[in-house]
Amino acid sequence: MTKPKIGIIVGSTREGRFADHPAEWIAALARDHGAFEVEVLDLRDYPMPFFDEAASPAWVPSKDETAQRWQKKIDSLDGFIMTVAEYNRGPTGVLKNAIDYASNEWNNKPVAFVGYGGVGGARAVEQLRLIAIELQMAPIRNGVHIQWAVYEPVAKGEKKLADFGFLNDTAKGMLDQLAWWTNALKAARAKDGQESKAA
Ligand SMILES: Cc1cc2nc3c(=O)[nH]c(=O)nc-3n(C[C@H](O)[C@H](O)[C@H](O)COP(=O)(O)O)c2cc1C
Numbered sequence: 001m002t003k004p005k006i007g008i009i010v011g012s013t014r015e016g017r018f019a020d021h022p023a024e025w026i027a028a029l030a031r032d033h034g035a036f037e038v039e040v041l042d043l044r045d046y047p048m049p050f051f052d053e054a055a056s057p058a059w060v061p062s063k064d065e066t067a068q069r070w071q072k073k074i075d076s077l078d079g080f081i082m083t084v085a086e087y088n089r090g091p092t093g094v095l096k097n098a099i100d101y102a103s104n105e106w107n108n109k110p111v112a113f114v115g116y117g118g119v120g121g122a123r124a125v126e127q128l129r130l131i132a133i134e135l136q137m138a139p140i141r142n143g144v145h146i147q148w149a150v151y152e153p154v155a156k157g158e159k160k161l162a163d164f165g166f167l168n169d170t171a172k173g174m175l176d177q178l179a180w181w182t183n184a185l186k187a188a189r190a191k192d193g194q195e196s197k198a199a
Helices: 020-033 065-075 093-100 122-134 148-155 165-191
Strands: 005-010 037-042 079-085 110-116 144-146
Touching: 005 020, 020 037, 020 079, 020 110, 020 144, 020 165, 079 122, 079 165, 093 122, 110 122, 110 165, 144 148, 144 165
Parallel strands: 005 037, 005 079, 079 110, 110 144
Antiparallel strands: none
16 A cells, blocks of 8 residues: 555644744654654645635535645545644634545544643643544644743744744654544545545
């Protein structure tokens, strides 16, 4: 079986976002891990309007061309890592919107989370785990939570996330779990004839 392909979804698009730090860090660790082909999906490259389609994309094809491109991209991937900022104790609007703009393309695939913020994005990550279940995804138990004591020196440019050994160890545990689930679900989808339409 070929290496599974995972997408690292950069979950914030605002100017000056912190999100680039976790995205670049986890992408490098995922590539070094060796289990995956890794692609970074920056939501700035998929500027979709607020969801205003006639129905869920599970039922009615999206009219928006960027949404169609997004759906094809999600369909082509076997698993995901989302960088998760916490906005008012929930995920960012732009990430939830991007999630809503696909449906079947997420099914039977795993998703892992790298959260950051006052409590490491934990409250937003927990909400995303519930959302993932509706999308018939497997949210990975191990998560990375970058708390303020790490966030601050990294945001100020005094340190890099890779300088924190305990975070690298935590990420390794999450990537090991993600590799297991990605391989297991890729094999199960292939057995059921659910290969990506885009592949
Ligand atoms: C609208 C808004 C709401 C926020 N709410 C929270 C929050 O509830 N909990 C938290 O830990 N941080 C909160 N923050 C601070 C963010 O964690 C911090 O700004 C972080 O850098 C946001 O991610 P980003 O820079 O990648 O967009 C909030 C920030 C914004 C802009």
